[in-house]
Amino acid sequence: MSDLHKTDATQRFMFDSNDARGELASLEHSYAEVLAKHNYPQPVQQLLGELMAAAALLVGNQKIDGLLSLQARSEGPVPLLMIECTSEREIRGLARFDADKIAADATLADLLPNGVLAITIDPTVGKRYQGIVDLNGTTLADCFTNYFVMSEQVPTRFWLVADGQRARGMFLQQLPADVIEDEDERADSWSKLLMLGDTLKAEELLGLDNETILHRLYHEETVRLFDGQAIEFKCSCSRERSGNALTSLGLEDAQKVVSEHGGHLEIDCQFCNERYLFDAADVDQLFAGAGVESPSGTQH
Numbered sequence: 001m002s003d004l005h006k007t008d009a010t011q012r013f014m015f016d017s018n019d020a021r022g023e024l025a026s027l028e029h030s031y032a033e034v035l036a037k038h039n040y041p042q043p044v045q046q047l048l049g050e051l052m053a054a055a056a057l058l059v060g061n062q063k064i065d066g067l068l069s070l071q072a073r074s075e076g077p078v079p080l081l082m083i084e085c086t087s088e089r090e091i092r093g094l095a096r097f098d099a100d101k102i103a104a105d106a107t108l109a110d111l112l113p114n115g116v117l118a119i120t121i122d123p124t125v126g127k128r129y130q131g132i133v134d135l136n137g138t139t140l141a142d143c144f145t146n147y148f149v150m151s152e153q154v155p156t157r158f159w160l161v162a163d164g165q166r167a168r169g170m171f172l173q174q175l176p177a178d179v180i181e182d183e184d185e186r187a188d189s190w191s192k193l194l195m196l197g198d199t200l201k202a203e204e205l206l207g208l209d210n211e212t213i214l215h216r217l218y219h220e221e222t223v224r225l226f227d228g229q230a231i232e233f234k235c236s237c238s239r240e241r242s243g244n245a246l247t248s249l250g251l252e253d254a255q256k257v258v259s260e261h262g263g264h265l266e267i268d269c270q271f272c273n274e275r276y277l278f279d280a281a282d283v284d285q286l287f288a289g290a291g292v293e294s295p296s297g298t299q300h
Helices: 029-036 042-061 140-152 183-197 202-207 210-218 239-247 251-260 280-287
Strands: 009-015 020-027 066-073 080-086 090-096 116-123 129-134 156-162 167-174 223-230 264-268 275-279
Touching (some): 009 042, 020 042, 020 183, 020 210, 029 042, 042 167, 116 140, 140 156, 140 167, 156 183, 156 202, 202 210
Antiparallel strands (some): 009 223, 066 116, 080 090, 116 129, 264 275
């Protein structure tokens, strides 16, 4: 797949002579879909892209069957960054921001001061898991690296870049001793892989295809590159889900909310800007168990 970097996909790779594996992520169309929903300042576009690339890498790495959610929160100009990616590799994202407080050269620390990153896995079967790490790195890639070192205790390194057009990511992870059993040799081998990875420039990660990147970095290693896994933008909102949110209020409160909004309640999806309209007749129908198809034609 020499043109894989032009699509939305992740691609795993393995080192035959080292106990290490990695993955590359490329997001273009899905990234554009997320950015098209809101007028994000450039620094926010960059952070959203980097977080999307991280989510794409993690979905494959964690072998998730369900939903992966990444939330970065702070009390700064960007109080929330959020990416969701399903095990079907359907991704969506959003950010909340105060444009008046965002400088063109704003750093991660400027945008999310004293921030925290929550990584949540909500499996289809089993218990929900959440890990939290402080956003005290220079970049988001640093923060994800710190999370794996501290929480997972697995030597891991992330590289994340985005420029408003394409989001790209790469990670390396050390595997249990198998090919190299000597601890000193194993540590030296891992350090070399990281050192070579750190020579990759942002413009190279953004502009080169996966095969070229791996050859440029690791041409002295035997690297196996596996088939890519496609990722696409897709929002999970629906009229049915919006109707369920209304029914959770109870009949009396739902009727009151609709009345307070002039007889027509608009429920907007913050991820995709889709709008769902409900009137008093819709509410009665919902609570009568007749579903969410609107008898008055006020769907979306």
